């Protein structure tokens with residue numbers, strides 16, 4: 242994880258769509274961030290170390306990690322809100338902090354501050370103004386975004402944000418993050434504080450961003466959501482990236498267990514071969530550990546029939562806990 246990725250940063254204007262797909266939209270090399278702390282500022286905290294990460298255009302990338310792992314620090318460095326103490330990185334082919342790249346970035350902070358006395362509509366107009374989006378475009382885009390995030394247009398026009406629920410604020414925050422039609426969207430804990438319906442709707446919004454070809458980079462503690470949404474994930478712990486990959490790479494490779502269901506055969510033999518073997522009416526089921534081909538041949542020779550065989554994949558949550566335990570990380574910072 243600590244070696245520099247081989248793909249070199251390229252320009253923001255790829256010559257073909259295929260090339261765009263291949264380009265890293267985010268690329269960092271050995272980022273490190275230390276803070277001085279203490280009354281005399283004579284102590285240091287290392288928030289991030291040797292952090293090399295690569296996100297390709299069009300990907301939905303989830304950054305996971307326990308509290309204090311350094312997720313927000315990495316996000317702040319990528320957004321140009323904090324400077325790395327060492328290392329370098331590129332966003333949309335431009336060095337971190339480059340102003341022209343910021344024009345194509347959207348950001349929903351974890352605890353966004355909303356202007357209490359503005360309506361949602363006024364706030365979105367204000368955000369559009371910061372990007373110098375022409376009035377004519379604003380008139381079309383604001384209602385479009387409100388529809389997309391599921392916020393009633395009339396409510397957004399009339400109600401001040403101090404009267405919004407957490408879910409409504411998160412929706413207006415999401416609309417704000419998309420106001421400049423960004424290529425790359427950063428979402429810091431987008432599901433935090435939402436009820437199950439709100440979380441589901443936020444997931445749907447993120448999936449629709451993916452359909453539009455946008456790259457989404459998000460931090461989350463809700464691993465079940467990450468599992469549904471992300472193409473690739475990375476786990477950060479004590480400031481270091483401890484693993485990175487697609488869900489299939491991370492979760493699939495770790496198991497050789499199968500959930501099997503069948504009929505017939507010798508139940509005495511099967512109960513010895515299968516873990517948690519259970520007979521129900523005519524059918525049996527259990528867990529197979531090992532080579533499926535050998536099991537199928539054995540079952541066949543016993544006159545049994547295989548009805549279903551599913552690879553049992555570890556949940557992302559189990560994988561996450563296992564990775565932390567393997568490194569002796571038992572609690573958050």
Ligand SMILES: Nc1ncnc2c1ncn2[C@@H]1O[C@H](COP(=O)(O)OP(=O)(O)OP(=O)(O)O)[C@@H](O)[C@H]1O
Nearest residue numbers: 276278286288306307308309310311312313314574
């Ligand atoms: N401005 C700062 N000054 C001193 N230490 C800091 C500063 N910002 C972050 N840290 C420290 O860096 C470490 C990483 O913090 P960071 O907020 O990046 O973690 P996180 O993974 O986002 O945590 P959480 O999930 O709780 O939001 C923590 O130990 C934190 O105390």
